[in-house]
Amino acid sequence: MGGVRGVSPVDPDEARRRILEELSRDEYRTGDGFVAWLLHLFDSLVARITADLPEATPVHWALLVLAAGVLALLVALVVRRTGWLRRSGALSVSAALDAAETADAAELRVRARTALDAGRHDDAVVLALRSLVRDLDERTLIEVSAGMTAREVAAGAARPFPDLHRRLEHAAAAFDTAAYSRRPVGAKPAQDAVRLVEYVAQTRPDLAEVDA
Incomplete structure (x- = not known):
C-alpha cells in the first residue's frame, strides 16, 4: 500500500x-x-x-x-x-501513592484497618497500599517516584518479598478499582489488601533479591 x-x-x-x-x-x-x-x-x-x-x-x-x-x-x-479520573466522591482519603506522608507506615496501617472494620472498603485498600509504599520507603526497599502506579509498587515490593508477588498483584488491582473505577471494591479484596500489608510489615525482606 x-x-x-x-x-x-x-x-x-x-x-x-x-x-x-x-x-x-x-x-x-x-x-x-x-x-x-x-x-x-x-x-x-x-x-x-x-x-x-x-x-x-x-x-x-x-x-x-x-x-x-x-x-x-x-x-x-x-x-x-x-489519576485525574479518581472517584473523589467515593474516597474520603487521598489516592496519591507518592504523597509526602505525615503519618508513618504503622499509622496508615491502623487507618486502613479502621476503614475496613467500618465497611469503607475503597478507603481501606487505598490506605493499605499507601502504608505499603511508606513501609517499603522507611526500610529503603523501594524508591518512591512521582506518579508511581500501584502495579509499579507491587513489582517493587515483589523483589524483597518474592513469595508474595501474586498477592501484591491482586492488591494493586484492588487499588486500581478503588482509585479509578466506578465499581466499588468488595469486602474480600479489601480484607486481603489490609492483611497483606500487615503481614509484610512483620516479615523480613529478602535482601539478596533487592541487592541483585
Whole structure:
C-alpha cells in the first residue's frame, strides 16, 4: 500500500519515545496545559489529513479513525499516570501513592484497618497500599517516584518479598478499582489488601533479591 502524500512514515519506537518525552514536561501535569496541548495535537492531525485528502475517501476516514485512536491512547496514558479520573466522591482519603506522608507506615496501617472494620472498603485498600509504599520507603526497599502506579509498587515490593508477588498483584488491582473505577471494591479484596500489608510489615525482606 502506497504512502499518503505529505505524510512521512514514523518509526513506532521513535513515535513512542517522542510521546513519552512530551508527556514528561511539567505543563502536562496540570489540566489546562494538557487539555490545550491535546486539542492542538488533534486539530493539527485533522488539518493535515484534510489538507492532503480534501475528498472523503476511505483512506481519509481511516486516517481520521487513526487520529482519534491516538488521541484516546494519549488520554488513557495521562489519566493513568495522573489519576485525574479518581472517584473523589467515593474516597474520603487521598489516592496519591507518592504523597509526602505525615503519618508513618504503622499509622496508615491502623487507618486502613479502621476503614475496613467500618465497611469503607475503597478507603481501606487505598490506605493499605499507601502504608505499603511508606513501609517499603522507611526500610529503603523501594524508591518512591512521582506518579508511581500501584502495579509499579507491587513489582517493587515483589523483589524483597518474592513469595508474595501474586498477592501484591491482586492488591494493586484492588487499588486500581478503588482509585479509578466506578465499581466499588468488595469486602474480600479489601480484607486481603489490609492483611497483606500487615503481614509484610512483620516479615523480613529478602535482601539478596533487592541487592541483585
